[in-house]
Amino acid sequence: MCGRFAVTLPPDAMAQLFEAAPSNDLPEVPNYNVCPTNQIHVVMEDAGRRLVSMRWGFLPHWYKAPNGGPLLINARAETIAEKPAFKAACRERRCLIPCTGFYEWTKDENGNRLPWYIHPSQDSALVFAGVWQDWERDGQAFRTCAVVTCAANQAMSKIHHRMPVVLAPDNWAKWLGEEGRGAATLMTPAPEDALSFYRVDPAVNSNRAKGAELIAPL
Template sequence: MCGRYALTLPQEAMVQMFDAAPANDLPQGPRWNVCPTTQIPVVRAGGEGRALVSMRWGFLPHWYTSPTDGPLLINARAETVAEKPAFRTACRERRCLIPADGFYEWTKAADGTRLPWYFTQADGAPMVFAGIWQDWGPENLATCAIVSCAAGPTMSEIHHREPVTLAPSDWGLWLGEEGKGAARLMQAAPEGRVRRHRVSRAVNSNRAEGPELIEPLIDEDDI
């Protein structure tokens, strides 16, 4: 599962990292609390190479008559993404990379309070989520979803799902640049790739922003 994440990489860094041509309408950063339905930077492949473009986080199947015509599809389950009518063509033909610094997930205290955790790459490198995308509507609005899978060791104590994260050596295969076989990439991160720490409950608000949201929690009153 991935319902919120942080992205502070400058556009120039993403262009260089992915060797991608940037679009003119990329959303401005940094952003420490990226929420569903907002525009996010996404890397997709094309005939002229990779492009860094803006997409709505929230996949819209072609039969939706409006963005609110059905469930908000921010994640696509790895186990069924190739079969579900909403996702199967995109899984086969339109896969993408979604860069992030890290993502948030929540546990619950005994009184029901939501307690946020922040997950990052253990080596400090940016995360890259496996995604799928689709143009929707008469204006061809580009929309996307993050592929999720059963949680691995680092994640399973917090949540039963996690976003599929890709190593740089896997980017080309996921984008379809290296032929078939991308299905094997839809699995949990290997043990040791991801680390986590508790963060302030301030991030529970989807309007919160700022670097303090990802700082390790030190206030005992917020545990």
């Protein structure tokens, strides 16, 4: 799964990387502790690529309030095409979610949560497959999204049995629907050598923690 991540690329660098027009309401960076319900950077296709801000936490149209059901920050690749919450978005509203790295946790023999920072082995950014949904009710309106996840590869399985679907640059256009069909074939684990990881300080266990020290090797 993916429950926290870090973003350090400036918006202009992200816009250049994706050849996307940036919105003027993008979240502040760097952010070393992006949490569910935060506004995050997302690349969507809308008569051209746009870099926009979305709420991380997908809201199906039938939710009567933002807290009207489970917090959907992840969408499982194995069931995304059938789940009522995600099936339309999987067909029509796919997006790219850039970050610098993400966190996952193991436990020690005493049950203490031990955080790990997972980052690209070579590239400067990770790009997750995502889906998005507009939600509006009673004067409230949100553009929301979720990260698509799949079974972990062998390397990541040492930490967690799930991982985000990581998209290589030559697959961005296909996931966004710019190159016709075939997006379903992309929902597979990243190559074994694509990601590296190391332990970080448990300070990141708090969703209020901030600062570059959160991604410093322990």
